[in-house]
Amino acid sequence: MKDIADISATMTELGKRARAAAAQLAFASAEAKRAALISAADAVWARRGEIIAANARDLEFGRDKGLSPAMMDRLMLDEARIQGIVDGLRTVAEQGDPVGEILAEWDMPSGLHIQRVRTPLGVIGVIYESRPNVTADAGALCLKSGNAVILRGGSESFHSSGAIHACLVEGLRAANLPEDAIQLVPTRDRAAVSELLTMTDYVDVIVPRGGKGLVGLVQREARVPVFAHLEGIVHIYIDKAADPEKALRVVLNAKTRRTGICGAAECLLIHKDIADGLGADLVRALIEAGVEVRAEGLSGSLPATEADWGKEHLDMIISARVVEDVDAAIAHIRHYGSNHTDCVITEDDAVAARFFERLDSAILMHNASTQFADGGEFGMGAEIGIATGKMHARGPVGAAQLTSFKYLVRGNGTTRA
Template identity: 60%
Template structure:
């Protein structure tokens, strides 16, 4: 890094384009070195980073305190501050996440399928790394660790560009990852953090054709919109999390109440939080009042159409805009629908294809919802907040892909690989 473009004490680079280019070239060389590294060496680097995270807890919390103070001064929302905040428990969770990634089977070199042709050729489809991955994220310092570990495990190099809100926290966590690489004898360029807060560096990453192989955005609507507009590098689409929970007429009331409270309020600032509650009109007499009252008692603002507002004076009017709003706060829009067909129609029209859940004891209704809702993750009788790579057994995630190409849902180590065909013969030639 000492040969790269200089970065000032204010975090600004004199030439962000050149900076990103230098980092990408170093990352490309690191990918070649990682291709020779055994699974044991990669795992050793990840475990050493986890140990350093625990040992460096005080330094990380001090760095995070700077970001939190600056975030409050800038007027960040409560949701943004929640995403930004680190605690001893969260740091321990990050470290455990790294160790969970190390425990996963190595995805590289896995023979996905194999067959023999009539002419005797043996063809194998074998998993290989994607290459150099660029991750652009906002106020989530944990992404620094998750993305670093997952990409390393899959044999990729990564260039991380965190938001200015989390710059101190991300640098502190990145330092732990670098120490893990160093301890295992792997190139430090395998996990790089863009040291500048200059937004021009984002543009440089998005247009780094033949240098960066894929971009992963993790952030709000404005970031994702910019990535989609400017990127000349392939992108793992990650749209906002307009997630739904649908209470079918056959839902168990106690289950419905507990799941809705969790899906909305466990952590309101994550992309898997439910933003719209749909309730079957045929079950409204039994379901609406106890569920809405529980939400209001828990401090959740409710926005609903006129037919529900007579239930409680605290319920506010819902507009068309509410059905397409990711609140990331203790706010929930509520609507009555006509059965599972009405729920499916609403979700497919207004949702972001992220995560949607049905609560019902009717197996046929559940099967229809799971089959016909066009989302990356569909859930039956559980909270939408399980939309997380760690909860899926992936150790961690680099994001939730809402697109349809290559990866969909939580992006873990397997989704960070591609494949090549290995063909073995015994002198065969193709006839004219």
């Protein structure tokens, strides 16, 4: 284990190299970036034996460390999962290139022609936990958007991430792009994370990928902007004008399709006029589907307690509460929500409009499953995560959201009066 002074020097060196690579990448051609990703995909497939061998070392380390079966599963790579990584790289390769896109242009009476053009952010730090595939996903999205990236994987996936990273570097080399465009922190020492979070000269934004513990730590300690969400406390309000069939379909999908993702429903708010009818039907259907319903004003599996409001269950559990009307639902969501994704089920357009207008979650939905909260389902291609901040990237963060812009102004010897 290296000492802290070494770590600091190592990270500064990584930062300098990333900054230099970013300056080159900012005007790398779309074709070169595409070619690098295709070559990286080829390399991952060609070197899958090597990757699986590296993964075996990580699995052994994980077993010795006593990782839970869920964590061991997240860590594990086999040919099918490596095929997934290859497909992911190819998908990002074939997406449109966001850099240089003209976002707006106009003429001024002074004679100036003004364009607003997409540019990369610069250097992105990505901090993730046990899934080694994030190495490829995050590396690819950052490269596509013209950013240099410093990847800091979980200590459990150290060897797997290293093997995948070697393939990304092979892709960069094949396309004549700077190898420092995608760097992997070469130590398991946790001091490297603290360094990365405070390297304001070399890092423009941090993206944490992982659980609430990791994201909270990053949000507290980072001295650079963070694109993230801490929790997805997703609410569904069932209005008195809800279509019962749509409500049942959407709620069951939103809760049970996958319970561990940030767009999974965590709390039902039910209009008092339909509590005994549709409300009771919803609770029954959820319980039949194996969901524990912690209810207030309804008979559920269990009575709800204060701790159930604003709770991200991430499991086959849902909180449910009877509310006075849409305004009470809005008030509940403002108080207990996380500004991630919230949904209204109603056939009354005025109620939907009020819900859309008076809430400010990154994603608001009407008569649709909250499980659609996903960059792919939004048509953005791959995503690096979902952000709930007000600044810059918000909602699903894909390649286009990893960019900034600049103004290009053209005159003809034009001077200001």
